[in-house]
Amino acid sequence: MGNELLIRNGRVIDPANGVDGICDVLILDGKVAAVGRVGDAGAKPGRRIIDAAGKLVVPGLIDMHVHFREPGDDEEETIASGSAAAVAGGFTSVVCMPNTKPAIDNETHVEYIHRKGRQARKTHVYTMGAITKGREGVELAEMGFMAEAGAVGFTDDGSGVQDASVMRRALKYAAMFDQVVAQHCEDRAYAGQGVMNAGYYATILGLPGLDGLAEEAMLWRDIQLLKKSRLPVRYHAQHISTAGAVEIVRAAKAQGVPITCEATPHHLLLTDDCCAEYDTNYKVNPPIRGAADVEALRQAVRDGVIDVLASDHAPHLQSEKELEFLTAPFGIAAMECALSLYVKALIEPGLLDWPALIRLMAANPGRIIGVDKGALGIGKQGDVTIIDPDARYTIDVNTFRSKSRNCPYHGWKVRAKVEMTIVGGEVRFDNRRIENRAQTLDR
Amino acid sequence: MALKRKSRHFNWTRKHLLGLRELSEEEITFILDTARGFEEISKRSVKKAPPLRGKVVVNLFFEDSTRTRNSFTLAAQRLSADVVEFTKKLSSVSKGETLLDTARNLEALGIDIVVIRHEAAGAPKLLARNINACVVNAGDGYCEHPTQALLDTYTIRRKRGTLEGLKIAIVGDIAHSRVARSDMWAMTKLGAEVTFVGPPTLMPAEVSRLPVKVSYSLDEVIEHVDVVNMLRIQFERMGGNPFPSVREYSHYFGLTAERMKRAKPDITVMHPGPINRGLEVESEVADGPNSVILQQVTNGVAVRMAVLFLVNHAAAQRA
Numbered sequence: 001m002g003n004e005l006l007i008r009n010g011r012v013i014d015p016a017n018g019v020d021g022i023c024d025v026l027i028l029d030g031k032v033a034a035v036g037r038v039g040d041a042g043a044k045p046g047r048r049i050i051d052a053a054g055k056l057v058v059p060g061l062i063d064m065h066v067h068f069r070e071p072g073d074d075e076e077e078t079i080a081s082g083s084a085a086a087v088a089g090g091f092t093s094v095v096c097m098p099n100t101k102p103a104i105d106n107e108t109h110v111e112y113i114h115r116k117g118r119q120a121r122k123t124h125v126y127t128m129g130a131i132t133k134g135r136e137g138v139e140l141a142e143m144g145f146m147a148e149a150g151a152v153g154f155t156d157d158g159s160g161v162q163d164a165s166v167m168r169r170a171l172k173y174a175a176m177f178d179q180v181v182a183q184h185c186e187d188r189a190y191a192g193q194g195v196m197n198a199g200y201y202a203t204i205l206g207l208p209g210l211d212g213l214a215e216e217a218m219l220w221r222d223i224q225l226l227k228k229s230r231l232p233v234r235y236h237a238q239h240i241s242t243a244g245a246v247e248i249v250r251a252a253k254a255q256g257v258p259i260t261c262e263a264t265p266h267h268l269l270l271t272d273d274c275c276a277e278y279d280t281n282y283k284v285n286p287p288i289r290g291a292a293d294v295e296a297l298r299q300a301v302r303d304g305v306i307d308v309l310a311s312d313h314a315p316h317l318q319s320e321k322e323l324e325f326l327t328a329p330f331g332i333a334a335m336e337c338a339l340s341l342y343v344k345a346l347i348e349p350g351l352l353d354w355p356a357l358i359r360l361m362a363a364n365p366g367r368i369i370g371v372d373k374g375a376l377g378i379g380k381q382g383d384v385t386i387i388d389p390d391a392r393y394t395i396d397v398n399t400f401r402s403k404s405r406n407c408p409y410h411g412w413k414v415r416a417k418v419e420m421t422i423v424g425g426e427v428r429f430d431n432r433r434i435e436n437r438a439q440t441l442d443r
Numbered sequence: 444m445a446l447k448r449k450s451r452h453f454n455w456t457r458k459h460l461l462g463l464r465e466l467s468e469e470e471i472t473f474i475l476d477t478a479r480g481f482e483e484i485s486k487r488s489v490k491k492a493p494p495l496r497g498k499v500v501v502n503l504f505f506e507d508s509t510r511t512r513n514s515f516t517l518a519a520q521r522l523s524a525d526v527v528e529f530t531k532k533l534s535s536v537s538k539g540e541t542l543l544d545t546a547r548n549l550e551a552l553g554i555d556i557v558v559i560r561h562e563a564a565g566a567p568k569l570l571a572r573n574i575n576a577c578v579v580n581a582g583d584g585y586c587e588h589p590t591q592a593l594l595d596t597y598t599i600r601r602k603r604g605t606l607e608g609l610k611i612a613i614v615g616d617i618a619h620s621r622v623a624r625s626d627m628w629a630m631t632k633l634g635a636e637v638t639f640v641g642p643p644t645l646m647p648a649e650v651s652r653l654p655v656k657v658s659y660s661l662d663e664v665i666e667h668v669d670v671v672n673m674l675r676i677q678f679e680r681m682g683g684n685p686f687p688s689v690r691e692y693s694h695y696f697g698l699t700a701e702r703m704k705r706a707k708p709d710i711t712v713m714h715p716g717p718i719n720r721g722l723e724v725e726s727e728v729a730d731g732p733n734s735v736i737l738q739q740v741t742n743g744v745a746v747r748m749a750v751l752f753l754v755n756h757a758a759a760q761r762a
Contacts, residue, residue, distance in 0.1 A: 203647035204464065206564035206586025206621060211648075278565030322543050324563030326584065 003029050003425050006042050010052025010386065014059055015359040016375035025057055027382035030425035035376050048427075052386055055419055058358045059376050060092025060383025062365040063335060065157075065238060065262060065310035068094075068125075070116060071109075072101025077315040077403050079113065082335075083122035084401035085313070087429035089336040090418035092383035093124040093366070093373055098135070099158035105130035105141040107149035114150055122428050123421075124383070126369065128153040128182060131170045137162050140173060147177040152369040155182035157238060160218050162188055168225045175231040180260075180368050182236040185218040185245070186286070195326055197272040197287040205275060207325060210287050212242035219245055223252045223259065236368055237261035239312050241286035243296035250305045260368050262308040263297050265341035266332050266408075270294070274408070280321045280328035281408040284314070301360070302351040308368065309360045311338040315404030333404045337395045339387065340414035348415070354389065382425035391417035458757040459571045459578040460750050462587035463628040471629055475597050478742070478749035484521055485744055494752055495524035498555040503529045503545070504581070505561045510716055510740065511581050511591070515558045518747035527554065542566060543573055550574050555758070556751060559583070577754040585619045590750055591715055592625030594743040596633060598735050599670055601742065602711055607634035612664045614640040614696055615674030615723060616685075618647045622674060622715045627655055640664050641696060644685035661696050665706050672713040673698050673723040693722055700727045711735055 005027040012023050012035060019035060026034040026042055034042075043049055068082035077085075079096070086094045096113055098104030104113060104127055117125025129146035133139045135156045143154055154174060160183055161167040167183075174181045191214035196202050198209025219237055226235055237249060240261050252259050270288045282288055300306045314331025321328050334341065342361070346352040352360075366374025373383060395412045397405045421429035453473045463471065484492050500519040502512055512528075519526045529549065540548075542561070549557065556577040559567050564584030571578040582588040599606055611630055617623045617639045630637050631654045638656040639646065650657055658664045665671070676692070686692045693699075698712065712724070712734045720726050729736060 198648045200649040200652045203649055203653070204586075204624070206584045206624060209648050278568050319541065322569075323541055324561070324569060325565045326563035 004044070004047040005050065005382070005422065005425055005427075006038060006047055007050045007052050007057050007384065007386065008038070010055045010057035012057045012376070013355050013358050014376040015355045016059070016363040017377055019376065020355050025376060025384060027384070027422070027425040030382050032376050032378055032380045032382055034378065050386070050420065054388070054390075056354060056387040056389050058385050058387065059362040059374050060421070060423065061090045061339070061361045061385050062093040062369075062374055063089070063091045063311050063313070063338070064095040064308060064365040064369055065264075066094045066096055066313040066335060067099070067315065067331070068096050069315060070100065071112070075403070076317055079116035079125060080120040080122075081401060081403045082313070082315075083117065083120040083125060085336050086123040087421040087423065088401050088418065089311075090339050090385040090387065090421055091123055091335065092385065092421060092423045093126060093371065095152055095369055096125060096127040097155065097157040098128055098130040099156070103130045103135045104128070105133050105135065107142065107145040110146050110149040110151045123423060124373070126150070126152045126371070128155045128157070130154065131156045131161055131181065132166065135159065137166055140166075140170060143174055143177060143179070147179050151179070152371060153180040153182055153236070155184065155238065157182065157184045159188060160184045160186045164221055164225065167222060168229065171225055171229055171233050171235070172231055175229075175233040178370065180234045180236045180370070182238050183218065183222055184238050185215045185222070185240070187214045187217045190214045190217060194287070195283060196275050197289050199272060199290060201272045201275055205278070207275070210285070212244055212289065212293070215240065215242055215286055216244040216248060219248050223248065223257055226257050226259065227255075233258065234368070235259045239264050239267065239286055239310070240297070240306070241267045241289050241293060243293045246296045246300040246305060250300070250303075253305065260307040260364075261305070262310040263301060263306045264310060264312045265334055265338055265345065268294060268297055268301070268345035269341060270408070275325070278325040279408065280323065280325055281332065281406050283325060283328055283330055284312075284332045285330040298345065298349070298351055301346055307360065307364045309338075309342050310365070311335045313402075315402055316406045318405060321406045332406060332408060333400075333402050334407050334409060336400050336402060337407070337409055337414065339418060340395070340416050341409065343416040344414055382422060384422040385418060386420040386422075388417045388419050389415070391415065393417055455753045456757050456760070458754050458761065459567070460589055460754055461567045461571060461578065461580050463589045463592055463625050463632075464587065466628070466632070468632045471593070471596070471632055474593055474746070474749050474753065475600060477753060478593070478597055478745045481748040481752070482742070482745040484748070485741070490521050491523055492521065493523045495519065495522035495755055498524045498755060499527060499553060500524045500556045500558060500751065501527040501529055501549055501554045503549070503557050503559045505531055505559075506582070508560055508581070511560065514740070514743040515581060515747050518744050518751055521744070522748055522751060524556075524751070542569065546570050546574050550576055556755060577758050579750055579754060582621055585621045585624070587625045588621040589625050590743070590747050591622050592629040593750070594739055594746040595626055595672065595713060595715070596629045597742050597746050598713065598739045599711065601738070602735055603669070605634070606630055609635045609670060610638070610668045611635045611670040611672065612638045612640050612661075612668040613672045613674065614661055614698070616645045616677055617641050617650070617674070618645045619677050620674050626672060627653060631655070638664055638668070642686055661698075661702065665702055668710065669707065670711040670713065671698065671706070672715070675715060675717065676719055676722060689722055697722060698724045698728050700725055703728055703731075703733070709733070713739060716740065
């Protein structure tokens with residue numbers, strides 16, 4: 001089949017170009033060739049026609065915070081399995097975090113991730129490089145070489161850069177490359193051995209608490225460093241989780257500090273009472289917080305203080321999550337149902353409409369990581385996600401393409417389903433075909 | 444002293460004892476009443492009764508313990524159960540056999556009751572969800588130590604008749620104490636007014652949401668209370684230094700003979716053991732007329748017999 005694709009009659013939402021209406025999208029040779037009323041004239045022989053009536057046709061979604069565990073923990077996830085999960089979740093681009101074993105802290109490792117991503121042939125796989133060698137927080141990693149190899153930013157995610165002088169140097173040095181510097185904000189000394197949100201539930205469950213101030217203190221520190229450096233470096237606060245962090249970012253933005261931030265589905269949906277039965281699927285870092293924090297985060301999304309929605313997809317083996325709450329690893333794997341979770345947290349309560357949600361899932365992350373994606377302009381890469389906004393389904397972890405099942409949303413009834421994921425003009429995920437086949441098998 | 448027998452016809456249905464937070468006042472009272480009946484067995488010349496004959500109890504201890512382990516062993520033996528001792532120093536994070544694998548192996552050996560002590564809060568719940576045997580919590584992290592609180596309340600009831608209306612101070616490292624938490628649930632459910640006493644650095648997060656009063660001054664509290672339970676300072680659990688020195692801690696929170704002069708004359712002095720003599724309690728007080736510290740140890744056996752008996756009974760009813 002020639003690489004020609006016509007998506008007809010969908011509601012095309014492209015916030016970056018101010019598009020929201022029923023029309024067609026034509027993709028030729030992997031690039032967007034037309035957005036508008038192509039009509040029957042566009043239905044040439046040999047061209048694949050996709051009827052998207054009643055569906056949303058949006059720029060391919062971007063998840064700028066995932067852990068695909070390769071290299072080092074391939075039994076939890078690989079770039080291949082993670083990529084399959086990504087397209088099932090509607091993501092045409094993902095950004096892997098560099099906290100693998102070894103850490104992604106040089107150009108060779110960056111190239112390795114890209115190669116594995118290309119071989120998987122599912123989603124565009126990007127990676128951030130580590131800020132410091134081995135993510136040890138001591139010496140700067142080779143940011144320049146990693147940027148040239150295609151890294152889309154820097155972070156020591158999994159932990160924050162503890163030493164303020166190292167962080168100051170990192171921000172200054174990164175200013176040469178127009179790359180975002182992202183931080184997992186957590187003052188480790190203050191956080192101590194905490195395993196869940198510090199508060200009433202930690203107290204009655206007898207678990208060490210992880211106080212939100214550990215996050216806020218580092219976030220505040222970094223903002224002071226940014227102000228002081230006065231350099232044109234972009235800073236991104238990863239997975240913020242507290243009302244205090246929201247206020248710090250809000251104030252910094254009001255002062256013109258070049259800062260963006262992201263929120264995850266679990267911090268927008270869950271409260272720390274969920275840990276009451278010691279279910280380790282709720283153990284995540286930053287921890288699930290209290291109701292006031294969830295409310296503050298949701299309002300911050302509505303107000304535009306939060307720029308990006310990111311899953312922090314963090315797969316772990318069942319055998320690891322079967323350990324005691326104290327010793328089990330942190331992380332939730334929910335990339336495949338992330339879209340439905342955002343809908344539940346933000347669209348259903350009326351905080352966002354669809355165009356606003358798509359902006360936070362495509363245009364904004366694309367801009368922050370500096371890739372020419374997240375919009376449907378002529379000549380742009382043909383990355384498109386087709387969503388059935390009205391579909392209702394029950395989340396079933398056993399259908400996940402991810403290797404892992406550490407997802408606390410199993411059994412949740414949710415709305416909005418990814419129908420099709422198109423990457424560079426190729427259909428890489430087609431739920432219609434999957435469901436048709438399932439029906440055939442049922443008969 | 445006659446105990447109230449209002450719960451005599453209560454039907455016990457729990458095959459696990461995981462904590463006291465989820466227990467009702469009736470359930471707690473029922474355990475204590477049952478224990479009262481078992482007390483006599485330990486006073487016979489032949490200290491045995493048959494209810495758990497043919498049953499196997501395993502003491503699965505991942506933390507050091509002498510007192511609680513021996514108490515459970517004796518309790519099981521007095522009910523004619525066979526006892527398997529299983530000691531294991533906690534392995535590092537995910538290395539070695541996991542808790543669940545250990546438990547599944549024990550189950551494959553055909554055990555009926557697991558008595559577990561573990562440094563991770565929630566470990567008994569994890570076990571109970573995954574195996575068929577009865578699970579009894581012998582202390583998990585700083586979450587709960589239900590049989591300790593049961594023997595504490597039992598001892599208070601034996602001494603004072605009831606907990607209803609009593610003022611009880613629990614003094615020391617509240618933040619890291621499973622005894623404080625279990626005591627709080629049991630004592631407040633039975634009608635006592637509980638005050639946590641200790642430095643703010645040893646109070647847990649959001650302590651104000653717990654059903655207790657909080658005081659940072661033992662001197663302010665000591666005059667008003669009927670019972671004082673002096674917790675052991677858990678040097679191994681605290682981390683950092685929540686108080687500057689042992690000397691300073693004792694000065695503010697030690698139960699000294701001097702402080703006792705201002706207490707009610709009939710105050711009951713308790714300690715879950717093992718005592719750091721001279722730190723939490725001066726020897727003169729620990730060994731003095733108000734102390735019930737050794738009665739607590741004695742009563743522990745009867746209380747644990749009751750618990751083993753009841754969980755086994757509930758399991759048999761279900762089978």
